[in-house]
Amino acid sequence: MESIAVLMTKPIYSYLQAELEKRFKVLKLWEAQDGSRFLEDHNQIIRAVVSDGGTGLSPELMAALPKLEIVSSFSVGMDKIDLGKCKEKGIRVSNTPDVLTDDVADLAIGLTLAVLRKLPASDRYVRSGMWKKGEFKLGTKQFSGKSVGIVGLGRIGQAIATRAEGFGCKISYHSRTPKPESSNYTYYPSVVDLAAHSDILVVACALTNETRHIINREVIDALGPRGVLVNIARGATVDEPELVSALVEGRLGGAGLDVFENEPNVPEQLIELDEKVVLAPHAGSGTEETRKGMADLVVGNLVAHFEGKELLTPVV
Amino acid sequence: MASPAADEDLPQVLLIKNPPAFAVLGEEHFTSTKFRYLKAFESSLPLHDFLAAHGGSVRAILASLSVVDASVLDLLPEVRVIATTSAGLNLLDLPECRRRGIKIANAGDVYSTDVADYAVGLLIDVLRKISASNRYVKQGFWASKGDYYPLGSKFCFQLRGKRIGIVGLGRIGYQVAKRLEAFGCSIAYNSRKAKPGVSYPFYQTVQELAAKSDALILCCGLTQQTRHLVNKEVLAALGKEGVVVNVARGGVIDEKEMVRCLVEGEIAGAGLDVFENEPEVPKELMELDNVVMSPHCAVRTRESLMEVGRLAVGNLEAFFSNEPLLSEFEDD
Numbered sequence: 001m002e003s004i005a006v007l008m009t010k011p012i013y014s015y016l017q018a019e020l021e022k023r024f025k026v027l028k029l030w031e032a033q034d035g036s037r038f039l040e041d042h043n044q045i046i047r048a049v050v051s052d053g054g055t056g057l058s059p060e061l062m063a064a065l066p067k068l069e070i071v072s073s074f075s076v077g078m079d080k081i082d083l084g085k086c087k088e089k090g091i092r093v094s095n096t097p098d099v100l101t102d103d104v105a106d107l108a109i110g111l112t113l114a115v116l117r118k119l120p121a122s123d124r125y126v127r128s129g130m131w132k133k134g135e136f137k138l139g140t141k142q143f144s145g146k147s148v149g150i151v152g153l154g155r156i157g158q159a160i161a162t163r164a165e166g167f168g169c170k171i172s173y174h175s176r177t178p179k180p181e182s183s184n185y186t187y188y189p190s191v192v193d194l195a196a197h198s199d200i201l202v203v204a205c206a207l208t209n210e211t212r213h214i215i216n217r218e219v220i221d222a223l224g225p226r227g228v229l230v231n232i233a234r235g236a237t238v239d240e241p242e243l244v245s246a247l248v249e250g251r252l253g254g255a256g257l258d259v260f261e262n263e264p265n266v267p268e269q270l271i272e273l274d275e276k277v278v279l280a281p282h283a284g285s286g287t288e289e290t291r292k293g294m295a296d297l298v299v300g301n302l303v304a305h306f307e308g309k310e311l312l313t314p315v316v
Numbered sequence: 317m318a319s320p321a322a323d324e325d326l327p328q329v330l331l332i333k334n335p336p337a338f339a340v341l342g343e344e345h346f347t348s349t350k351f352r353y354l355k356a357f358e359s360s361l362p363l364h365d366f367l368a369a370h371g372g373s374v375r376a377i378l379a380s381l382s383v384v385d386a387s388v389l390d391l392l393p394e395v396r397v398i399a400t401t402s403a404g405l406n407l408l409d410l411p412e413c414r415r416r417g418i419k420i421a422n423a424g425d426v427y428s429t430d431v432a433d434y435a436v437g438l439l440i441d442v443l444r445k446i447s448a449s450n451r452y453v454k455q456g457f458w459a460s461k462g463d464y465y466p467l468g469s470k471f472c473f474q475l476r477g478k479r480i481g482i483v484g485l486g487r488i489g490y491q492v493a494k495r496l497e498a499f500g501c502s503i504a505y506n507s508r509k510a511k512p513g514v515s516y517p518f519y520q521t522v523q524e525l526a527a528k529s530d531a532l533i534l535c536c537g538l539t540q541q542t543r544h545l546v547n548k549e550v551l552a553a554l555g556k557e558g559v560v561v562n563v564a565r566g567g568v569i570d571e572k573e574m575v576r577c578l579v580e581g582e583i584a585g586a587g588l589d590v591f592e593n594e595p596e597v598p599k600e601l602m603e604l605d606n607v608v609m610s611p612h613c614a615v616r617t618r619e620s621l622m623e624v625g626r627l628a629v630g631n632l633e634a635f636f637s638n639e640p641l642l643s644e645f646e647d648d
Contacts, residue, residue, distance in 0.1 A: 102476045
């Protein structure tokens with residue numbers, strides 16, 4: 001298998017690269033002087049691509065690799081890969097579901113608590129020496145017992161619901177269709193209604209054509225001046241300029257965001273809003289255990305494919 | 317409010333200091349037709365002189381952030397109840413109160429969920445570097461320097477499967493346990509004695525608990541027995557991958573030793589809402605990214621302050637009506 005050429009689109013994770021290099025001939029697109037030339041030179045041997053959620057497989061790259069058999073993505077999100085086209089061309093696609101569910105759900109709750117209880121602002125208050133001058137201002141937002149609305153009750157959404165239930169929160173949700181196994185949660189066919197009935201709205205759905213900007217001005221206004229939006233899904237599920245103006249104008253109470261429309265760029269006004277907003281650098285799956293688990297899945301899927309076996313976690 | 321003439325007949329409740337709930341929310345929320353307040357803090361007399369002059373017939377104290385010891389109680393021979401607006405009772409001389417037959421009404425469950433939420437928030441923040449990476453992003457480093465290095469490395473930890481050691485499984489500790497179970501953590505605890513009906517494993521000493529824990533969460537009261545309970549041996553037992561969260565009292569930890577452990581990497585991180593000498597915080601902690609600090613504000617929400625003030629009033633009204641206290645503290 002060492003002669004099989006696998007293209008990495010970018011440096012993702014050193015352990016992943018090392019594991020790939022043990023088994024395959026790894027070609028590193030980012031090290032090439034001239035990317036297109038590099039691809040031309042190697043396009044007869046590249047049979048697999050390893051990419052991540054943010055980069056995916058661009059149409060140009062797909063077109064440049066006639067021998068491509070499989071894309072193994074270091075992510076659960078598939079929004080940057082044209083799955084229909086892959087299916088058409090017989091290109092297999094795998095992702096990394098389940099291993100990262102807990103970490104992402106943990107971060108969703110962590111961001112919620114950080115916003116409601118102003119943890120980063122409190123930490124800064126101490127570090128800057130302000131505490132010696134006076135008490136930190138009174139908080140007004142609690143988490144326990146509040147209404148949590150979840151957009152997208154998939155694996156991650158469900159894991160968030162389970163955790164929030166531990167805090168005595170009331171859970172409701174929106175998804176494409178109601179989930180009969182979650183009948184103890186309230187289903188809202190409309191996201192606006194879900195927002196109107198929630199203190200905290202958590203976005204946990206995949207990014208598709210239907211969910212692009214699913215959190216729009218109407219939803220944000222329904223969530224309201226005391227509401228908090230938490231996004232651990234994809235930046236583009238939220239109309240980011242609308243989110244920013246709602247926060248600036250006080251129409252929305254606060255936000256905890258792990259993802260943005262144009263990572264790693266973050267709107268300046270979000271930074272200026274300071275304690276209303278807690279920002280994370282797309283760290284949902286950011287623990288060593290999970291990243292290793294994801295890397296093992298990426299490698300495992302490739303090995304399975306080239307050994308003629310069933311993919312571990314196929315998408316296409 | 318009762319008219320001035322009727323006021324004179326009402327029994328008095330001593331306020332040594334102005335409770336935060338009154339100061340912040342306004343005293344008008346905490347008046348009663350059954351008693352009136354005697355405000356020591358409004359007098360220019362030193363406390364003991366004030367009490368010598370006015371304390372003779374006072375039957376109740378609403379204590380908050382004030383020391384109530386034998387010297388104070390000696391000047392208040394008629395006191396039979398102390399209602400407190402704080403969760404911690406470490407400023408009250410409990411043995412003295414018991415000796416004199418004085419009942420204590422504490423904050424009950426008012427703070428439990430707020431403090432439990434805060435403890436979990438601090439824990440996740442430390443394990444997943446939420447405050448630190450928030451700083452990183454807001455300083456523009458994500459765009460200019462790339463990924464924040466601790467993320468996805470051994471400096472960030474998963475919660476599932478983590479062994480949580482709760483020091484003091486009282487109301488707050490129990491609420492912390494319930495929350496962390498939903499994250500897939502396993503719970504064990506140390507308390508003065510094992511709690512009947514609780515299925516979590518019990519450890520006789522904090523050191524044994526620490527040896528079997530990935531994170532210690534301190535939820536116990538500060539007493540003579542718990543001062544510096546978390547000491548050098550306990551921190552060593554907790555180990556290099558261990559984390560401490562303190563929402564109890566700074567004095568429960570040997571702060572100097574903890575700081576040394578953090579600076580030298582002998583423990584992995586800490587989430588601290590309380591310190592030994594507030595608002596002084598050891599300057600070494602200010603430089604550390606694996607520490608999250610807050611200015612003793614786990615209970616400081618408007619809702620909690622209102623509730624605890626009202627509960628204190630309710631307890632005092634029950635006392636003056638010869639009814640059972642609403643939240644009597646039972647020292648078991």
